[in-house]
Amino acid sequence: MGVVAVGLSHHTSPLALRERLHFPAEAIPAALNELQNRLHGGAAVILSTCNRVEIYAHHEKDAAALCDDIRAFIAGWHNISEREFEPSLYEHKGPEAVSHLFRVTASLDSLVVGEAQILGQVHEAFTLAQEQESVDKVLSALFQRAFSVAKQVRTETRIGAGKVSVASIAVDLAVSIFIDLADKTVMIIGSGKMGESTLKSLLAHGVGHILLVNRSHEKALVLAEELGGEAVPFENLDEALPRADIVVTSTAATAPLLNPGHFQRALRKRANAPMFVIDIAVPRNVEPAVNELDNVYVYDVDALKQAADENLKARHEAIGQCLRMIDDGVTKFVQWMQSLIAEPAILSISEELHGIRERELQKLLDAHPDLTGDQREAVIQMTRRIVNAILQRPMSQLKREVATEDPSFVLQLVRRIFGLKET
Amino acid sequence: MTTLTLAVLFAGTLAFAGATAAAVLYLANKREAALNLTRRLALLGAGLFLLALLLRGAAWHILPMTTAADALIVFVIFATIVMFVSARDSTRAVASFYTPALFVLAVLGASLAPATFGHAPKELRGLFLAVHVGLAFLAYAFFLGASVASVAYLFQSRHLKKHRTVGLFQALPPLERLDKSLYRLIYHGYVMFAATLLTGAIWARVDRALLGPHWFLAPKVLQSVVMFLFYAFVFHGRQCGLLRGRKLAFAVLIGFSAMLGIYLARTVLNLSYYYFWEPSTWAS
Numbered sequence: 001m002g003v004v005a006v007g008l009s010h011h012t013s014p015l016a017l018r019e020r021l022h023f024p025a026e027a028i029p030a031a032l033n034e035l036q037n038r039l040h041g042g043a044a045v046i047l048s049t050c051n052r053v054e055i056y057a058h059h060e061k062d063a064a065a066l067c068d069d070i071r072a073f074i075a076g077w078h079n080i081s082e083r084e085f086e087p088s089l090y091e092h093k094g095p096e097a098v099s100h101l102f103r104v105t106a107s108l109d110s111l112v113v114g115e116a117q118i119l120g121q122v123h124e125a126f127t128l129a130q131e132q133e134s135v136d137k138v139l140s141a142l143f144q145r146a147f148s149v150a151k152q153v154r155t156e157t158r159i160g161a162g163k164v165s166v167a168s169i170a171v172d173l174a175v176s177i178f179i180d181l182a183d184k185t186v187m188i189i190g191s192g193k194m195g196e197s198t199l200k201s202l203l204a205h206g207v208g209h210i211l212l213v214n215r216s217h218e219k220a221l222v223l224a225e226e227l228g229g230e231a232v233p234f235e236n237l238d239e240a241l242p243r244a245d246i247v248v249t250s251t252a253a254t255a256p257l258l259n260p261g262h263f264q265r266a267l268r269k270r271a272n273a274p275m276f277v278i279d280i281a282v283p284r285n286v287e288p289a290v291n292e293l294d295n296v297y298v299y300d301v302d303a304l305k306q307a308a309d310e311n312l313k314a315r316h317e318a319i320g321q322c323l324r325m326i327d328d329g330v331t332k333f334v335q336w337m338q339s340l341i342a343e344p345a346i347l348s349i350s351e352e353l354h355g356i357r358e359r360e361l362q363k364l365l366d367a368h369p370d371l372t373g374d375q376r377e378a379v380i381q382m383t384r385r386i387v388n389a390i391l392q393r394p395m396s397q398l399k400r401e402v403a404t405e406d407p408s409f410v411l412q413l414v415r416r417i418f419g420l421k422e423t
Numbered sequence: 424m425t426t427l428t429l430a431v432l433f434a435g436t437l438a439f440a441g442a443t444a445a446a447v448l449y450l451a452n453k454r455e456a457a458l459n460l461t462r463r464l465a466l467l468g469a470g471l472f473l474l475a476l477l478l479r480g481a482a483w484h485i486l487p488m489t490t491a492a493d494a495l496i497v498f499v500i501f502a503t504i505v506m507f508v509s510a511r512d513s514t515r516a517v518a519s520f521y522t523p524a525l526f527v528l529a530v531l532g533a534s535l536a537p538a539t540f541g542h543a544p545k546e547l548r549g550l551f552l553a554v555h556v557g558l559a560f561l562a563y564a565f566f567l568g569a570s571v572a573s574v575a576y577l578f579q580s581r582h583l584k585k586h587r588t589v590g591l592f593q594a595l596p597p598l599e600r601l602d603k604s605l606y607r608l609i610y611h612g613y614v615m616f617a618a619t620l621l622t623g624a625i626w627a628r629v630d631r632a633l634l635g636p637h638w639f640l641a642p643k644v645l646q647s648v649v650m651f652l653f654y655a656f657v658f659h660g661r662q663c664g665l666l667r668g669r670k671l672a673f674a675v676l677i678g679f680s681a682m683l684g685i686y687l688a689r690t691v692l693n694l695s696y697y698y699f700w701e702p703s704t705w706a707s
Contacts, residue, residue: 158453161593173588176579179599271664274598291584295668303586310589 003142003337004063005097006070006089007047007054010111013088015050021078021085023048025128031077032134038073039066043136045129045143047104049121051111056101058138063093095334098142102326105146106153107160114159114315119150138340142333149329156325157318162311166194167201169307170278173299174202174246177276187211187244189237189257191219194280195250202246203227211244213237215251238262242269247277249285259287263296278304339399341407346395348420357387425540428478429533432496435471436526436533438464439499443526446519453594462507462518465525469503472496472529479540488556490539495532497557499525501564509568509604514596517604520571520578531687551626558619563682565612566654570679572605573672580669598668605671606661613658616651623647646685653678 008018023031028046035044035055042059055074059066071089075082092100103109105122126143129135135143154160163169178184186207188199191214199210210229214220220231232240241247241262251257263275277298279286284300291298299307361383365376401410414420442464449457476496479487487493502525510517575595582592595601627638638644657674660666666674 162589173583175597176588176592177583177598179597179603272667273664274602274668294670297583299586306586307588310587314589 002042002059002061002063002066003056003094003097003138004058004066004070005054005056005092005100006067006074007052008085008088008090009052009054009109011109012090013085017085017088018050018053020080021053021074022050023053023077025124028125028128029132032129032132034077035070035073036134038076039069042066043129043139044134045125045139047122047125049118052104052109054104056097056139056142058136058142067091067093095330098333099326099330101142101146102149102329103323105150106322106326107150108153108319108322108326112164113312113319114161115164116154116160119147119154122150123147138337141336145329145333149326152329153322153325157321159315159318159322161314161318162307164308164311166280166301166304166308167198169304169311170198170248170299171201171205173278173297173307174207174276175205177274177297178245181205181207183208184245185209185211185243186246186248187213187232187240189213189247189249189285190251190253190281191223192250192252192280195248196223198248198250198278198280199227202248207246211240213240238265242266245273245275247275247286248280249277250280251285253281253285254283256283256287257285258290260289260293263290263293267293267295280304335400335403338403338407342395342398342402342411345411345414345420346398349395349414349418350391352418352420353387353391354384357383425482428475428482428540429536431471431478432475432533432536435468435475436529438468438471439522439526439529442468442522446522449516449519450591453591458516458519461522462515465503465506465518465522468525468529469500472500472532476500486553486556488552488560490535492532492536492539494556494560495528495535497560498563498567499528499532501560502528502567505564505568505608506571509572509608514600514604516591516594516596517571517575517601520575521568524567524571551622551629555619555622555626558615558622562612562615562619565608565615566675566679566682569605569608569612569675572601572608573675576601576605576672577669577676580672602668602671605675609654609658609661609675613654616647616654620647620651646682650678650682 008021010018023046025048028048031046032044035046035057036042039057039059039061042057042061044055044057047054047056053074055070057066057070071082071086071091074080074085100109101122105119107114107116107118110118122143126135130140163172174181174184181202184207186199186202186209188195188210203210210224210227211232212220212224212227212229213232213234214223215234217231217233220233223229224231237257241258242265244266247258249257258277266275267273272295274295274297277286277290277296279298279300282301286298286300288298288300290296361380364379365371371379398410398414442461445457445460445464448454449461476487476493479485479493488497502521506518506521506525510521576598579592579595579598579601582588583598596604623644624639657666657671657678660674661671
């Protein structure tokens with residue numbers, strides 16, 4: 001089968017090498033043209049992300065020769081010696097190439113297993129290749145099948161369940177406590193980078209109101225202006241705390257700022273409505289004992305890391321199930337490709353039978369010149385439908401047979417039966 | 424007819440057993456298909472229980488609400504309805520917590536049925552009985568729903584506290600949603616139970632000959648009043664924020680367990696709640 005995947009990824013190469021071999025999106029159309037010129041036809045898709053550079057190609061020529069051409073193209077395009085990247089390069093041929101694409105698209109080969117971004121990136125790469133008319137029937141079917149398997153993997157397994165970055169975990173936890181963030185208030189204490197990115201992530205998920213607390217009230221005012229929140233003087237922290245449903249702390253304080261007393265007072269004023277506390281500071285800004293209080297849920301850096309690790313573990317546990325789906329998809333695709341071998345024979349049989357039909361039809365029409373135009377058209381359509389109906393079942397079966405049995409034997413037999421010429 | 428009714432009842436119990444098995448499967452692997460099966464089998468079980476109830480009513484020309492078996496059957500039907508109403512959309516995964524409770528109640532109902540289905544009380548008929556007892560079971564069904572929501576709340580809360588946020592945790596609704604669902608269930612149960620006491624009092628006034636002058640001293644009535652006061656405390660405690668979160672969930676669970684425990688102990692020990700419901704008033 002002339003489908004290959006040639007490339008390198010975060011598994012096999014350092015970032016510096018991937019940077020040198022990267023294809024920027026704007027350069028890909030020209031690169032695809034150049035590649036097709038080098039291959040003298042065929043079809044190709046270039047997938048270039050920060051974690052991988054891969055070329056998927058389909059050609060009538062031998063797979064090994066195709067890989068050689070692609071390797072030479074990469075070296076030539078980037079003006080780099082093949083020796084420099086060859087040790088990091090992998091070459092998958094036939095079913096292995098299909099399986100590799102399916103694993104990549106389903107995010108099993110990603111740096112963070114289960115991340116959703118790769119599906120979009122593969123989709124973009126395929127769309128770009130389609131726009132350049134550098135995909136053929138086989139590559140098109142291959143990528144469509146890859147998207148379908150990836151969708152099945154994401155919806156039927158836990159591969160994408162749970163987030164793995166601090167900001168996204170914080171959002172996930174917030175929505176596992178609160179129904180809707182739109183009517184919730186988040187208080188951010190301090191101005192650490194992590195705290196800010198967590199806040200931005202919460203804002204992106206529609207959190208309703210922001211309270212900004214900083215030892216430097218000016219800083220809080222600037223940030224409040226930027227994010228559309230309300231700056232609260234540090235000395236008013238105790239009074240403002242009951243208003244917060246979510247508290248994010250990221251100050252450089254060396255001793256805890258908030259203790260159980262602060263939260264007990266806040267809870268009383270809030271009628272014990274739950275509070276979610278994200279303490280990203282090291283050392284911690286919130287005393288661990290606060291998590292012992294009813295209706296307060298505290299997540300410090302270790303707890304967030306634990307959540308990330310558990311999510312990753314759950315994702316890895318789902319890999320076996322995903323691989324089974326991928327194997328199934330690969331088998332179906334390989335069978336479909338095998339069935340393509342039967343296409344010339346099917347075309348010949350169809351032409352043969354329709355030839356007979358047309359000859360007989362002509363005789364009939366000549367014998368009945370009194371038929372009106374509508375009647376003649378009706379007879380033509382009827383004979384066409386009969387031949388197509390007769391052909392449908394044996395042709396489907398023929399496709400199945402060549403996909404599962406020895407294709408040369410099956411095709412030879414069919415040719416003998418229908419008296420077709422050898423090709 | 425009795426044999427047919429019992430057969431339908433046991434088929435219903437089997438459906439609840441299947442629903443529970445599917446729920447366990449769902450709790451283990453979080454497959455949506457298992458949850459769908461749980462809900463469908465629970466619906467089938469409730470349908471069969473309703474059919475059994477109709478057959479019993481048709482055979483004995485009574486409102487089948489008075490024996491322990493009848494009561495449990497009605498309870499299971501109402502509880503299944505409450506499950507479908509309260510555990511839907513984003514809270515549908517909570518159904519997996521319901522079905523084990525429904526199964527236990529179904530088994531109890533089906534086990535008690537053979538001993539009582541050959542008999543029927545000749546008294547206790549009429550509209551007031553239907554309204555009073557129907558409201559009572561509806562209230563109990565809401566309280567059962569609140570208990571199930573409490574279990575789900577405690578599960579979620581504990582996992583959040585322990586920072587274990589994978590597995591079933593991700594399939595269950597947010598804490599705030601469970602808290603609201605719990606509050607609504609208590610509210611509806613509380614209102615229904617208040618109406619139950621009211622219709623009971625009216626029934627006692629209307630049918631003085633049946634219930635006697637000291638009906639309000641019957642253990643069942645006293646227990647119901649205590650229960651009403653308990654749920655009044657729980658409901659208003661939640662409203663003012665005194666009882667919220669885990670405290671509320673524990674209170675609901677303790678209250679319902681006590682109520683169910685007393686009822687089952689009374690049934691198993693065959694103790695009469697109403698001195699006016701002596702065996703002599705039962706016709707064979």
